[in-house]
Amino acid sequence: MRKLPVFLVIDVSESVAGPLQQSITQGMKTIVSGLRSDPQALESVHMSVIVFAGKAQVLVSMVELANFYLPSLPVGGGTSVNAALTTLMNEIDTHVVKGSNTQRSDWKPMVFLITDGVPTDRSTDAIDRWKAEYASKTTLVSVSIGGGADHSLLRQLSDDIVVLANATDDTLVKFFQWISQSVSIQSNAIANRKSTGGVDLTKNLPTGAVSLAKDEVGGVPQSVDDRLAIFVARCQRTESPYLMRFERQGPAGDNARYALRQTLPLNDDYFELCDENATGSASISTSQLEGFPGCPHCGTHIAMVECTCRKMHCIDGPGMATCPWCGNSQEYVAAKKGSARDFSRGLG
Ligand SMILES: [Zn+2]
Ligand SMILES: [Zn+2]
Incomplete structure (x- = not known):
């Protein structure tokens, strides 16, 4: 059984702590319950949750949807996209099956990187490795909550940056429904053999508060988030x-x-x-x-x-x-x- 791996990579830095984090937790529950009601998704989707602040941690190791359980999100200090990527790449290496003569590969992993942050580290080692070895084999969408994230850095990971300018409960709900639908669409495309690779996720974005970052620069890297x-x-x-x-x-x-x-x-x-x-x-x-x-x-x-x-x-x-x-x-x-x-x- 080939699985469709879905990675949620969530910023849990201090700036997200509080009501925004509660909304994100609620949103993740929306994703899971939405997908569980879709038979195709239930059959193929496996989910993993990685959280990051100054360091990253695997909060939920890759598991089939039916057995997915979301623990409460922690809070940490700092915003290291490098740490997040390094952990993500390790998890991909460990859990995503590569094709060989004797077995078929898993479907192309979908990654949703959700951050409000201005990165507090400047190292680009993990980003360079991501671009060289992983970018073409995954579908990654970066989500900038509040629009203050460093878009030039996120753009190095993929062209798809979704901006939630106003992270109200309403826009967050729509946004998480969109993630859920995107995964659903992808799992159904796979089942119907319409697609073996990635779909264009950003086509179906909810209108209104959510937009695609084109020329918006967003925040710049700095050692302290001065907002x-x-x-x-x-x-x-x-x-x-x-x-x-x-x-x-x-x-x-x-x-x-x-x-x-x-x-x-x-x-x-x-x-x-x-x-x-x-x-x-x-x-x-x-x-x-x-x-x-x-x-x-x-x-x-x-x-x-x-x-x-x-x-x-x-x-x-x-x-x-x-x-x-x-x-x-x-x-x-x-x-x-x-x-x-x-x-x-x-x-x-
Ligand atoms: Zn006290
Ligand atoms: Zn003391």
């Missing part, structure tokens, strides 16, 4: 990590202002998806931040104090406290009015 100021701290009481997300108000620059949008509890799996070699030198002054986050684990109102180890945690109030990162105890005093200091920020 956001993201901080990761640990709760002093539970030691669990959490994320504080500030969004830029107005233009970028040294004095750009960021307003608090969200605090989000994280699990320790956050650290498994961070690139520990990424530079942690990016910082931002507290004078650029508006809003005071509380800790989502223990509920204290002071969630942004920095230990001498340069990591952040929450405290109950002024006085002695032990850093959940390094274990050092020190005394915290209330900041003087008008004083500012620099905090290390996440890569986004």
